[in-house]
Amino acid sequence: MQPKARVYADPSRDLDEFERLPDSIVLLIFNKVADVRSLGRCSAVSKRFNSLVFLVHDVYLKFDHVVTIDGDCDDPLSPSSPRHRRLFSNFVKLILSTLLKPFHNLHSTNGGNKPIVPQLSHHSPAQILKNFAHVRNLRIELLAGEVATEEGVILKWRAEFGSTIQNCVIFGGTRVDRKPVFSEHESPVEDSGSIPDSFYTNGGLKLRVVWTINSLIAASTRHYFLQPIIKDHPTLKSLVLTDADGQGTLNMGVGQLKEFREKPPVASAASNRTQVPASNMKLKYSPYLDLPGGMALQGATLVTIKPSSDGSSGTNTNTTESDAFIFGAFEGPFKAAAKSLMKRRTYLLEMNGF
DSSP, X not given: OOOOOOOOOOGGGGSOGGGGSOHHHHHHHHHHHOBHHHHHHHHTTOHHHHHHHTTXXXXXXXXXXXXXTTSOSSOTTSTTSHHHHHHHHHHHHHHHHHTBOOGGGOEEOOOOOOOSSOOBTTBOHHHHHTTOTTOSEEEEEESSOSOOOOTTOEEEEEEEESSSEEEEEEEXXXXXXXXXXXXXXXXXXXXXXXXXXXXXXXXXXXXXXXXXXXXXXXXXHHHHTTHHHHHHOTTOOEEEEEETTSOEEEEEOHHHHHHHHHSOOOBOSSXXXXXXXXXXXEEEEEEEEEETTTEEEEEEEEEEEEETTOXXXXXXXXXXXXXXXXXXXXXXXXXXXXXXXXXSOOEEEEEOOO
């Protein structure tokens, strides 16, 4: 009679293969994860994970709901609140009457329902990020863009900040349509390359000014509330603050973060945002612009903004850098539209600081 075979446990099967990975590899994986919420879950898995999670260099923070700084959902700063609409309407009227210099300064150069600061889980970004002491690249995504627009309107902006705004580009359009098919004898839209007189009389210029002011307010407000994050994270080399709508993006690089720390931003007397300095604005406009994919944009507008104190604005190097910033500001059909608008005639405006 043959003896029964004995079964022994295979000790190799009890080993956690993940534990055989060196810490450096695990940290690379966590850097790919980036998302703060997912990293928080990983930190609860084991003591080892907990000790490594907060050493990551790349962090992504996304807001999933909107409350105010004090946790009150009825925010008077929300564009959905009646009080905000009244205050903002009065503010815009004041800005329109005092901010822009007289329209005779406009000339051709012949050059061709949301609060301002949403929160995640009733905590500020600084509180959420306080345990991440080695962050180099930080991306924060708000629930939605702050600037309310009419249905069908396209509005996008991108801004670079140091201690104050350095570059800003705003792209907008009043309506996106399917491109109509014209016969051989039809012309789509008569376009001489100049801004038509109707642009000044039918509220077209005023609308673009409002777009510009609202976008600058949104950008300077985001910049102001980044102060505690930049202060608490001296290792930061790249900071991006965007929104889920893709409406606006604020960027800060190594040099800009250094400038921010050495020369703290000046707060506006009007509200909790960084003061916008006196600036030069270049406006390019097309009543009708073809977009890739069989689409067309009406009232296409590109506004570029730089502080008036920028003494290098006339140099070729600075112009090249500015063009590169504009061309890289948008993606897809909007990038093609911005490139097309850059070829059009430029109109200059001067804006006082506010």
